[in-house]
Amino acid sequence: MFKRSFSQHSSTTSIFMKLISDFMKPHRGLGSCSFFTSRAASYLQNACEATFDSERSEDEYADVEWDKLSFGLVETDYMYIMKCSQDDEFSHGHLNKYGNIELSPSAGVLNYAQGLFEGMKAYRKVNGNGFLIFRPEENARRMQMGSDRMCMPSPSVEQFVHAVKQTVLANKRWVPPAGKGALYVRPLLMGSGPVLGLAPASEYMFLVYAAPVGNYFKEGLAPINLVIQEENHRSTPGGTGAVKTIANYSPVLKAQMQAKKKGFTDVLFVDSVENKYLEEASCCNIFIRKNNVISTPITGGTILQGITRGSIIEIARELGYQVEERLVSVEDLIDADEVFCTGTAVVVAPVNSITYKGQRYKYNCGEDVVSRKLYRSLTDIQMGLVEDKKGWTVQID
Numbered sequence: 001m002f003k004r005s006f007s008q009h010s011s012t013t014s015i016f017m018k019l020i021s022d023f024m025k026p027h028r029g030l031g032s033c034s035f036f037t038s039r040a041a042s043y044l045q046n047a048c049e050a051t052f053d054s055e056r057s058e059d060e061y062a063d064v065e066w067d068k069l070s071f072g073l074v075e076t077d078y079m080y081i082m083k084c085s086q087d088d089e090f091s092h093g094h095l096n097k098y099g100n101i102e103l104s105p106s107a108g109v110l111n112y113a114q115g116l117f118e119g120m121k122a123y124r125k126v127n128g129n130g131f132l133i134f135r136p137e138e139n140a141r142r143m144q145m146g147s148d149r150m151c152m153p154s155p156s157v158e159q160f161v162h163a164v165k166q167t168v169l170a171n172k173r174w175v176p177p178a179g180k181g182a183l184y185v186r187p188l189l190m191g192s193g194p195v196l197g198l199a200p201a202s203e204y205m206f207l208v209y210a211a212p213v214g215n216y217f218k219e220g221l222a223p224i225n226l227v228i229q230e231e232n233h234r235s236t237p238g239g240t241g242a243v244k245t246i247a248n249y250s251p252v253l254k255a256q257m258q259a260k261k262k263g264f265t266d267v268l269f270v271d272s273v274e275n276k277y278l279e280e281a282s283c284c285n286i287f288i289r290k291n292n293v294i295s296t297p298i299t300g301g302t303i304l305q306g307i308t309r310g311s312i313i314e315i316a317r318e319l320g321y322q323v324e325e326r327l328v329s330v331e332d333l334i335d336a337d338e339v340f341c342t343g344t345a346v347v348v349a350p351v352n353s354i355t356y357k358g359q360r361y362k363y364n365c366g367e368d369v370v371s372r373k374l375y376r377s378l379t380d381i382q383m384g385l386v387e388d389k390k391g392w393t394v395q396i397d
Contacts, residue, residue: 086203104194123175217349232255
């Protein structure tokens with residue numbers, strides 16, 4: 001279905017990449033380098049990135065059946081990599097061809113799950129003139145918060161946003177046509193250095209790759225069906241539930257797979273203390289509506305503070321709804337008029353039903369539901385269909 005093609009790079013590009021590689025090698029100790037080396041690497045990096053862009057046609061599209069896009073991995077052209085040591089700061093990164101990376105078997109991320117990830121989407125502007133990404137600074141700040149919890153150095157907000165922009169531009173032919181999907185951008189921060197005893201890794205890698213995607217759930221924009229999981233929990237008080245660490249996601253796979261085998265779209269988790277307050281689904285936050293009041297579980301250290309979640313709260317209040325961040329019980333959920341999920345991947349997904357203790361509860365999913373209004377308001381901003389009065393989008397030309 002997908003065909004991958006790479007531009008044939010000139011010998012000049014190869015020389016640039018070789019020089020960058022040589023200059024970026026550690027000098028005078030791991031992660032440090034002379035002023036001359038840093039400046040030279042920066043100049044060569046910028047020249048190389050410009051060469052990458054000039055080698056592809058402005059109007060070129062990858063060979064993709066855009067109408068059949070799902071939320072799956074499609075290998076693109078380039079990824080962005082930046083490294084530093086435990087006691088240093090990130091300085092210079094560079095674009096590499098997309099491909100496998102080399103890690104020690106004793107890397108911190110492999111042995112102790114010392115890793116974080118973020119996710120965002122880049123959209124092609126309707127007029128075809130450039131691309132838009134949504135609130136990347138918030139992703140950068142969330143990664144910084146998570147890196148502190150996971151004992152890792154983190155890129156600055158400026159470095160993070162620069163890396164995302166470079167990744168989008170280098171893979172611009174993979175950004176779907178307007179209305180056909182988005183380029184999903186995945187920044188990763190990981191302990192790449194070797195470590196045997198339980199301790200922070202000695203070296204860290206910040207990596208950004210991207211892939212064109214369609215709808216996250218197989219139902220597309222159709223309402224989804226959830227089941228409440230009481231036996232397994234996503235997080236515990238004092239843990240890392242509020243951090244976007246890789247360690248939070250594989251533990252939900254068993255419950256998610258069991259739910260899908262029974263015909264459900266995803267799992268909705270409750271708290272691990274009283275087993276009665278809603279937390280979130282496997283990969284998205286949850287909202288309920290009763291009359292004119294919209295409620296969502298207060299994060300409190302066990303729930304991820306989703307960027308889409310925060311944006312929807314702000315938009316809903318501007319539309320005149322009362323929005324509460326509070327403890328939301330299963331009983332509140334059962335009594336709700338409407339339920340929906342939010343997240344970068346799912347955007348805003350209306351919920352058709354939730355099953356709890358074998359009982360199925362259905363919700364309003366008609367054309368006039370609030371979630372559809374919120375979806376339109378949010379995506380109009382993300383795709384540049386309306387004026388962005390909030391300054392949430394960043395344009396990439």
